[in-house]
Amino acid sequence: MSDKGTSVVIVGGGVTGLSAAWWLARSGVAVTVIEKGIVGFEASGRNGGGCTHYQSPLFHEEQRLWPQMDELLGYPTEYQRGRVIFQVDPRKERFHEGLGLRLPKGYDWEVLEPRQVRGLVPLAGDNVVSGVRFHFGGHANPQRTSQAYAWAAQDLGAKIMQHTAVTGLVTSGGRVTGVETARCTIGCDALVVAAGPQTGKLLAMLGIDLPMAAARAEMIVTEPLEMMPFTGVDGNGLYGRQTLRGNLAYGGGPHEWFDDVGLEEAPPKPSGSVTRNLAKRVAELLPKAAHARVIRSWSGVIENTPDGRPVIERLASPDNVTVATMSSVGFGLSPATGHAIRDLVIDGACSFADLSKLSLSRFEGLRPDWREHLGWLAPGAVEARVAAR
């Protein structure tokens, strides 16, 4: 096997890794992405496409970048600005009050009367109780965006190795010097691990414990409907959008925790566990679309850390390794995450946001039974564990 050298190896061809590859390639860095399957094929390409994450330190950069992404990448992302959230459950009439407390200053939003909601969202019905409109945030097409990063990075000289699973990491002198795959070992000056649910397993190869658990979430998609004047619409316990083709794509509701996710496993299929419940909520949210036919469903495997917050950090040791797990909220933030990773890899620190609270060190001393404590267990797992005792 030849030792093909590159400056930076990124493990994980999801949106986070691909955005990082694009940002690094823009800075002239030789970068290779290693992906066990196809780029953007797991949760990165199968999600609600939301770009509105005001809880994140990357929020301002997310908002600054999205309107430029089509042009910067040269490939379509289908980004659409703005968000309408409305409720049909009378118990949630004042939901905007709690929401308002959390929205950062400087971003324009307003409370909508039901009639205003119906003006923007003609598929809504008489059951609207209240709504809000964000003049920021938005949504994009996950699969198209993932592919756009990949192609744009390749256009700048990045290499993307698909269908290549990592089998080991080579260390020397306290640094990672190479990445082993079934095909070859690739030498590197720096490593980025952005492998979603597999990030923990990859770090374990370095003796580092990154606590995370993976789960499946599902979405349903209808046939195309007439385009609404406003497409970034959700509420009623759902996230989603009307695609630019006109389909309604919505998710939400219970997830199923997995005991384990192997390094080479194929993406799971929808389980049907929430399909009918999703259909009910979409029909409630958009009653004038109740006739629309559901033509497929999706699912994705998503990782979460114990507090549901990302780990974005350049490690102290090995100090040429940068980790990024976005803890189930990765797609929308990806333009900014890639920028942050680029900064961490090249400059050692993020130039535009404080990320110190997202350090892995916060999990030191985490109770070993955290998954049991949080109940982050597969449906059968509890019963099986009890039976085994």
Add this chain to the structure above:
Amino acid sequence: MTAVTLPPPDRFSLRGKTVAVEERAEILVVGAGAAGCAAAIEAAKAGASVVLVDENPVSAGLVGMDVPFYFGGRATNAVQTPERLVEQALETSPALAEALELGVDIRLSTSVWGAWVNAPGLCGLASGVAGLADERKSWLVGFDRLVIATGARDLNFTFAGSDQPGVMGAQGFHTLIARYDAFAGRRLVIVGSGALATQTAQSALERGLEVAALIEVRDEPQGPADAVAALEARGVEIVTGHVPLAAHGNAEGVTGLVVADRDDADHRREIACDTVVMAVGSVPVIELLDVLGAKREMAPDRGGHVPVVGEDGATSLGEIFVAGDCAGLGSGAEAAGRRAGRAALASLGKAVSATGADETVTQDAALKQPAGLAYQLDWARAMLATGGDDVLACICEGVTRGDLLGVRPPRYLDWRSNAPGRRDLATLAEEGPVNQDQIKRLTRACMGQCQARRCREQVALMMAIGAGVPAESVPLAGYRAPVRPLPLSVLADWEEGADMDAGWNVWFGIATQWIGYEDIGTEREAEQLRAGMPY
């Protein structure tokens, strides 16, 4: 270092939320054709509780959407009254009548839109579960064993004008003439000359329809020589070395089919007809098997992607058995159905009758595809060469062959940058094996409301041609529930349990996830955690 702030225990996962089934069956059989009826009868004879489900007769709305077969807008108004068709189905199928007599619970006009068994990553089911639906509602049925006998559907190739009424599939044609007695056409051109095409022509002639011609891409007719000769004797022209180029038509649909010389598109002629029946081949209906996650293999002589099947119709999943064309074309439906029914019973530890236990399932060679994918590729290549890039490869989504081969963004994006112009299937193939699900998402081919029944196989063939790879190597574009297009209001669980409502969250419901970054580690974080999720 401060200790991490953990969220409250998760009450928003599937744990503790039971999937409520409305009814149960020891043996659930999907498909009331020869295979399914035989399986149901065998199981009922042994005293099992058997539910037999078949989506036919389907509603006029689904007929219009070419679900489950390619009906091609050639159904009469008879499909507006499916009740009449239900009676007819019971009257005309002796096997169905026998099953009814034996106490099989028969559900016609009922589709199965999904099925699941416990597997890694799906642990919460008490038994196998199938999703059923009729025109008004959907519900879940628990099963101990599922026998899938869903048959085959139409293999389709598009050409200019094939998106108008009058272009249909052989399965759709057979269903309309034999099961529904609702075929509106008079004069047919049949595309293909194998056993499927000659049988289609014979059926049409028996019903007093005119058959103008059979069109064959190869130099020789592919069907049994005596069948071909019999058709010729009745005035049916066999046009070899030709492919459909374009259908001409008016407001009522097709008025003629232009066929072109396979090697010279300028050498063409028009044949008057009101219906073009695509009878090049059939495709095993493996939708539910794929949703279930049963192991598959590529078997070109059995119709392409088929389940891995054991002796008695056993699949890789212990609860699931298959019989008939969905297990691979030409596998002797009735005998296979009986065997699968008995095997399903035996796997439940139930006694089965010894009668016919050693019956062997004979392969009906005549119904096998002529030379499998090589034959299909001959059609795809010739139709691409003669018809060109502008023909729609996916009718629902308006994706042309050129869009597909060029991996172009869909037209509604009106994308003006030339960057995507540097990409096509060939460049994509250099980056790794081509994958139809990836191409679907990039071009939208196969993403439409017919759920790719009219285009899945020809898109895979075009991909093989564009990428320069063997057709057998293109992975199956995965099937996802619901495998029938169901209105939101029908699919909806309007009676969902209180546990689902109480344990529903828009995302994971991890309260700490949504605390603003500045607030982390401050008193404001504690306040927000006490207040709970914002909405």
